[in-house]
Amino acid sequence: MKCIKCSENAVISLYRHNAGFCKEHFTEYFHKQINKAAKDHKMFVKDDKVMVCVSGGKDSLVLWHILHSYGLDTTGMYVSLGIGEYSQKSKEKVRKFAEKHGLKAIIVDLEEKGHPIPMLASRTRRNACSVCGQVKRHYFNKVAFDEGFTVVATGHNLDDEAARLFGNVLRWDTAHLGKMSPNLPEDGDTMKRKVKPLMRLTEKEVAAYAFLHGIDYIPDECPMSKGASSLEYKKALNELESKMPGTKHFFYLEYFNLAADRFEIKEENKDKLKKCLKCGMDSYLDVCSFCRLMEKAE
């Protein structure tokens, strides 16, 4: 296949766009998608202090790489989950990336804090992915608030977000359907704005970008995510995508144009935010879900 821009040999073919690209024009395409996402959803404003949530995987490191290259003020934020070798390796990738680019990475180590994910999951008998999400959300919010960041950027890509939308639709989880925005407004004092600049790019495209630009990441999936429903949703969407290219792209991106307004949570229906009696973070209950999780695990 040839690049549709310059007729050089293509390094990647994108069926949903019916196009192939050489390295240069793939890079151009990739940046265009990020710029379009950032512009359409007004993701960044002047003087933003950006906290980039990084896991050591391709998505978050590519995101950090790019936002930094745009001249934004970025700091990495890594939560070490305490999942054996996987956590060791991924922490190393983050450290090396920060060092190489002269950037700062804040590291929260759950092992040091005495509540690694495997322990929390087994003590509370809950699904590891759900516990992990809750814990990471807590530290993302807390660090962003404590350190005065104005916006939190995560590396969720088109596959992640389409799968999340699909899961929410299969359960008709209207509360979460109302929170799909790739630019979630801040809530209370302690929950900063959250943006997802890779929303228009697939997993495959992000992996290709990392490879072509020498971004070193941990390719392993988290060993605790085996059998996670999000992986089943991705698989189902990928099957459909292979038969009907563009399905995934349309389903996720057109949600915002065609249906998201129907799931908007009206101001008057929103629960009132309080401050958690234990940690002081914003919460809809007297004690926030993170502190309740900690209590349960003790």
Add this chain to the structure above:
Amino acid sequence: MKCIKCSENAVISLYRHNAGFCKEHFTEYFHKQINKAAKDHKMFVKDDKVMVCVSGGKDSLVLWHILHSYGLDTTGMYVSLGIGEYSQKSKEKVRKFAEKHGLKAIIVDLEEKGHPIPMLASRTRRNACSVCGQVKRHYFNKVAFDEGFTVVATGHNLDDEAARLFGNVLRWDTAHLGKMSPNLPEDGDTMKRKVKPLMRLTEKEVAAYAFLHGIDYIPDECPMSKGASSLEYKKALNELESKMPGTKHFFYLEYFNLAADRFEIKEENKDKLKKCLKCGMDSYLDVCSFCRLMEKAE
């Protein structure tokens, strides 16, 4: 596996209900599902004159069998599509069923009318399934109106409807999401009420019922439906269902409890119905889509 009701050997196992049933209790379960659908959605009223759309397949013949056994006033309505041997065989199944039960079947033969589906599809260069749906809808409406039926019943099952909902969601087709009801109200004078009493039962369950009760049907899929997107949607949902039993059931049935109201088409937003200048049936345009299709094919 044993029947959960009487501990006899089960003839069918239903994973989504985590249950097995013997013939007697499966039949009881089957009828309960139909009664629940009919009651929840107020499908039938006293003195209804029911037109049952039959294709010769398991769903529509099981439906007719059951509605007749309930003492409802039913007439079959079959559209012979002009698809070679498939149409011949399915027409025979309908005729025999009607004869056996002393019921009347109205037969519209597209071959005799000079516009069989393969011809229409090739002349208009359109997808056969889409052309077929349009033509059948026209004749269903027309016959129901001409013959004074009060309600039109179709054999769509849980798999059919879940797949249709899934397709509408993937395209965020809000107009069709607003018309998912298994009891669609009448529209104008010429579009009668349409109900789907098998909405709570899967394809597998309907096939089992047909087998256990000696209902003879054509097991072949329409030869023109190969590669239809609805089949891909069914496949994707079945994959998920096998990993997470109950997914399909919840997705479709809870739509009506949790989200359908968000896609309701408000009275003031509805286009005004006119009478088609050619055939006189209700239409949103001067000439209805069926008559436009006929013009195009000529």
